[in-house]
Amino acid sequence: MGSQSPFELPPAVRELFGADPEFSDDHEGASGGVVNVNGIYWMKKGPEAVAEHERLTWLETQGLPVPKVALFEADVLVLADAGVASLASAEVDSPGAAMAEALRRLHALPIADCPFDARIDTMLRLARRQVEDGLVDAEDFDDDNAGRTPEAVLEQLIAERPEVEDLVVVHGDYTPSNVLEGGMLIDLGRLGVADRYRDIALALRDLDDDFGPGEVAAFLAAYELSEPDQRRVHYYRLLDELF
Template identity: 50%
Template structure:
């Protein structure tokens, strides 16, 4: 990762760089130095996340932006555990509560469009460019090709979208449990307006079965649409 000189000055010459970290995904490095601990991201995804962090901080708790230069984003590492590492049994309730609050943000306020027209076009580009990791597919999708999945997404597309402000990758690993009890949203580079099932499908896939009922209760949904859950979980395979 090539960094602007000013950012090297921020960390100091004896900084320790590591790709082994919790709560940040993708092309992210963790840096520890005498000045603190940081996460460093770079590239188009970092630019997208920076834009969304600036907007989202009005509505939710997000990591502190330490610096942004060119296409390099530096975030403070608070050192707290994510819900993936939560030792208490309330992860489902916390996730349901924070997701409901995000989905209640007024849609017209959000400038980022992640609805199906946008998402399917981006998925087609990823398939064409060979960027889909088939080894990471869910068990029930194993053996499918990215092309097959994309064709299914086109033919099985829901007739309508229940549009809210979505996180885009709402997993326990992307919710930080702060000491104050106010959850912090991580990895918001895919945030935007989309069907609420974008988040519901991923959350229910990642939460243990024992937490699913608490999640749905806290969110306020008694009977989730299984077809939409299946569809948006399938869509997530291409990202």
């Protein structure tokens, strides 16, 4: 990307970056419109950046490790680089166990104190909007949903909506690339109160894909979940297809 920002920068952000900043979108887990700046900052813009700033501010009051907000102006969020790798690439003894330990800390937060709602009715409304606005990339579906339409996935989600939710504070996109070595959580724009399986389902999926069944077993042991509810695992994996 070089020295050209992908969007117009607010004055305070331009001042922070200096006269000749370097922008790059070539980085680990490149997703969510995140841009690396000068090798020391991460920048996002838009509604997702606003949502993440709100959640970072709240999580900091709860004592969990989160990235330092270097600047927030208009709808541009700038985070300081934490200086450590994510569990997708860090050399740790067990990525599965590390993910479980960080998740247990998050899921232990009191839901009464969390102002962000991510319960299933809220997520289905958002999913419908995603589908109606043409924002779902069906080409990016998991292999077991290949060839399906977003409309068909949404119809199944509505028909199979779980009757009970085991509510905790969830991350909402809990993958190895969103947990840094040491347990810091990043990419928090979907955080809110929801069924714990919203996180468990994605953790199991990505650990299996990236590291194999041994790390799935390590995650389950450290999270103290001996027999996962496969119906809810499948449901929340399917829900993630629309986001």
